Amino acid sequence: MDDFAEWVRGTFALGDGVVVLSPAARGAQGSISLLEVGVDRYALKQPFGTVDEEDLRREAAHLAHFAAAGVEVPVHVSDLTGRYAVAVPQAFGGGQVRVTRWLEGRAVGAGAGDLSVPLGTLLASLHRAAPTSAETTSSWYRTMPPAEVWHDLVARSAGQPWAEAFAARLPDLVDHARLVARAGPSRGPVVIGHRDLHPDNVLVAPDGSLRAIDWEDAGPTDIHRELAKVLVQWHVEGDRVDEEGLAATVAAYRAAGGPGRLETLDDFTMVLCSDTNFLASQVRAALDPGLAQEHRESVLAEIEQGLAVYVPTPAALTRVLATA
Known part of the structure; x- marks a missing residue:
């Protein structure tokens, strides 16, 4: 034993x-x-x-x-x-x-099939059941590094495996930083949300429904902005948008009584801030010579994924808004 x-x-x-x-x-x-x-x-x-x-x-x-x-x-x-x-x-x-x-459930991945409808149903169930919150949403979800920080990180990344891809995404990151800086306050209501409902944090249950796991980041969130984040994390890869799947998720969300709605580009503040703050943290970690080797491989993988997949292009956000 x-x-x-x-x-x-x-x-x-x-x-x-x-x-x-x-x-x-x-x-x-x-x-x-x-x-x-x-x-x-x-x-x-x-x-x-x-x-x-x-x-x-x-x-x-x-x-x-x-x-x-x-x-x-x-x-x-x-x-x-x-x-x-x-x-x-x-x-x-x-x-x-x-x-x-x-x-109980299996990981979301190859062979899981189209999960657009159960995703919308899951998020609606979470938003319907969520308790309201009087807390202020963390700055991790409200602010992102400004343009000068991204320029500095790109310069410090010279010679690193991710340097070329990072430099190529710099205009998008600067554009997103300006969007976030101009964004107004969230429309509310503020509830307790999962806040990190990407595919790695969801299981496919035996009955085909979805279940949310890894609730470490749960906390106060605007339902409209969490809806936008989920749509981007599941249906967008850089400049590619799965408009059919996105529309199916939104339809299922509304059919299940989901209260969130996308109205302006401001609604993407949460996903832009959280995903780019995470990307910046991973770049800083990779540039730290003291990073333990056991963590370096996963950090490099996160940077690669972030630059290629997780950070959407401005054009992709416009298509998501129009579809939703």
């Missing part, structure tokens, strides 16, 4: 039964394993950094709200003292560990 898995079982009071721990995934924020205790299944998460307990308590409360509303979400499990983030003994490698209920 795995001693670490047995320690987790006892620490989080996960009951009796044979304990099996299997690696499942590696994300930008940590590694995830499947922990089976008898017939029960859990997601065991080990963050690369330190997770704040109060942040986890807020996330747990959000998920409990969605679960009570009938939405399938990975509910958090606390340890015997009520903590959600628990220090791991040095004998097992140190760091922290946390546990959530495992959601």
Whole structure:
């Protein structure tokens, strides 16, 4: 029996039964394993950094709200003292560990089929069930690096594997920065949203519906801007727009009672800010000579994907707005 898995079982009071721990995934924020205790299944998460307990308590409360509303979400499990983030003994490698209920489903990827309709249905269910929030949306979703920052990062990237692609996208990044700087305040309402509902954070359930996982970024968001972000992250790759799939997602969203609507280019503020802030953070990390080699490969992959896929062109945003 795995001693670490047995320690987790006892620490989080996960009951009796044979304990099996299997690696499942590696994300930008940590590694995830499947922990089976008898017939029960859990997601065991080990963050690369330190997770704040109060942040986890807020996330747990959000998920409990969605679960009570009938939405399938990975509910958090606390340890015997009520903590959600628990220090791991040095004998097992140190760091922290946390546990959530495992959601059944397969990853979105090749062979998953057209998910445009279930995507719209999922987002509508989240927006309908979402509690309202009086909090201010984080600057990560409201501001993006200005033009001078992008020029500096491009210059510092000279000679790096991503330098040519980065320089080619500089005009688009500068254009987006100007759009965000001109954008007015969000129209609201502000609710608790997932805020990172890209394909890697969604599972295809056995019945064909979609389930949202990885709720670490959940928090206050404008529903219109979250709708825009989801449409871009699922139906846009740089300058390519899947207008048919996008229209199907919007139709399904509205049919399921989704309250969000796209009206102006300002509605793309959230996706432009979050995706470009992430791109800038990855470039800075890759330029840091102190970056651990174990993280460098994933950082380089994120930069490549960000420049080629995640950051839309201004023309693509115009087509998304017209279609939606």
